[in-house]
Amino acid sequence: MSKLNTLRLAEARDALRKGEVTSVELTEACLEAIDAADALNAFVHKTPEIALERARAADARIRAGDAPSMCGLPIGIKDLFCTRGVPSQAASRILDGFRPEYESTVSQQLADAGAVMLGKLNMDEFAMGSSNETSTYGNAVNPWRRGNDDAQLTPGGSSGGSASAVAADLCLAATGTDTGGSIRQPAAFTGITGIKPTYGRCSRWGIVAFASSLDQAGPMTRDVRDAAIMLQAMCGHDPKDSTSADLPVPDFEAMLTGDINGKVIGIPREYRMEGMPEEIEELWAKGTEMLKDAGAKIVDISLPHTKYALPAYYVIAPAEASSNLARYDGVRYGRRARLAQGDGITEMYEKTRAEGFGPEVQRRVMIGTYVLSAGFYDAYYNRARKVRTLIKKDFEDVFADGVDAILTPATPSAAFGLGKMTDADPVQMYLNDVFTVTVNLAGLPGIAVPAGLDKRGLPLGLQLIGRPWEEGDLLNTAYALEQAAGFVEKPVKWW
Template structure:
């Protein structure tokens, strides 16, 4: 390997256009890196033949002088995105062997732009999890290790394979999805950048649904500029997605001016939680100082309904999941249980779902069915919807006061060890989303930026929450944070 896989999208774009390298050379190096990176368990399906074929086509396009920014860029695709003729299982046994006859809108846009698919990436089953340990493929492993330890760490979830692949240079960038933090939390755990766009900015068509009013696809990259380039390629209205917004897509990369003088950055007092590690508090305060030094005004803000966000999320998301996952019944596609003599269709449904769905998915489906049931709909689901409205109003009020973005930690800790929470109360795992779920409930854009290391040498990230539809401004502020933090950490290679 010539280590071309370590390039950013920005660097590769320049080298490809200057004809210093070819897309085939770049792709072959990434294919070799993927083959050598099995210990990370980031890929659940490898597609080297498709990648090299796409790379050759990208070279022809580059030679013509009319190539988009993503042309020739090798990517990993989260297993939640349907890819025509390529296994798309959402990391679940119940979708064993499923190869779609269609392509998701996001991947269609990427292939139309000349991007290259290296394969499908590991994830939590149906995107339900914060550690990638619910996957039928086994957990993705974080390239980072604690100082003096060989203990494997989580790459986060649900987009753990995407985060591990980007951090481990097994691709230049990857797609992720974010329902309650599943792009931003893994990015923070792996020292990468994760962008969750405004709800409706990126089409959900062809993305296996978890919670339809919360899910949003976005890029996972090695830099903020890469995130802006990638986001431009996948954004835009899609008539096939009724929740897709028919707004013009601005040039997000052009918005990265580095000038944030006079911008107001809010620090929400409700995010200062009891028990937050001193390292996270220091990181947050340092981040605020960096933005202040760059000319921004730091102001305290209040988001009073924050304390209800996690309970509301874990009512609404399972409710939508129980509805969305009802289609996986063994009749039309995927896994079907073998029945004993005399058993009927009801037995087939029950046994197929019992065999095909993992424990965390079953837990959420049962919670969802419960809160949607006739006796509890008003007490739980309707009340959670009201709370969601109040959470959105909190953000609306803050932005109406002139605040341009909100700065918070991305996660309550650095990456934890695989298996450390295996026997813990599930709520402890859910608390990983404490800083991220509000963004999904309010439909806002958010980005996680790596800004430091903890005492054990693991990456920590800060989150910026932007105004709706103003990803460009949010990413510009993120780029200033990225530049000021000067985070250049890379995991020492052990795989």
């Protein structure tokens, strides 16, 4: 058997059931890989004692014949998920030392299913960023390199630590969250699969909030089958979350037939943007032909309000962030700044938030507060909400016309160098979400699948957007695309 930490979830699950390997052995292999990969800065809170305890419990469940699909499988948890007794900082200085007395619903469901938590993963601070360069822990690093170039690349964001860890075989899979593309963009940058389910499919309870009407948890895995296995364990109605959908969870893995004969795939003309690299255009065209050869019907479609998506997103998301982050004031929990003689409560708020929040979080809180202010609420926030409704209706109209899924690029480029965007103009970083934010604004499921390499040997991904609540159908279409693309490349180990 190959190195245990390189196994996919499905392979490891089957090996566990056959008695060919134990969860403890799998876990130890991953822990060893994690300790040898500090250069990637993917795992920021290691939990080997918890991992081995859960692995031993999982082995006992497997021997007793009481083993769900995720039982015994070692995974990483993004630092945005609250985990009982384990640091949960959302990669922010202001939550330094915070150890929750409760568990997020998603991480609890994974634990109940027998999954083994290896530790907490790096991310952009409060999930605000597309390059994992805003973290209080420092940058996460992409395991991929441009040929013989030693320059460090971003793994994407905000789930950059999750993407890096899965791509580098430090864990078999990881949780991510997606507010504007934070699962799909880093998945594309690191050559893995990432799915954002329909808004409400996974509980948000116990996940540190960025923008509550956009945030959604999802799995980041080596392939589509693994995504189906892990997503099923993460989904389900949660009465503690008022936005959680009370709908049955299908057997997503059982729906992976690869048969998409007769499925209608839409190609939106608005996603052909000026200045898009030729290799992204070529990959998109190649993906279109792959789906056509697999039996799908390809149709051109229009999503006319796409050009307004980024501006609308960067009004709505900061507005919700401004509201959500108001609770971090140095009073109830988290870091409190040292005060000078005579300082009052106003100075405490000012100093605590100035010290605790990084520049990107400060920028977005200020933007959000501005667009929610009395003089600008109608001019910006209300107008953005109306645009969001129009974007959602564009998708509804296309699906009503018989389209089953929509194929687009996942990102406008391959992974870029660390510091390249943030040192220049943050707006350039925001533009990395150009193909993904519409999915969050409309509350739809979207998945990124690795489909090829650029001329410098870096992975490129394609995105499929599905109908609401039809993740099973979306996963099957992605499975067909994955089989056609045949992407098996891995980063060459340098760390």
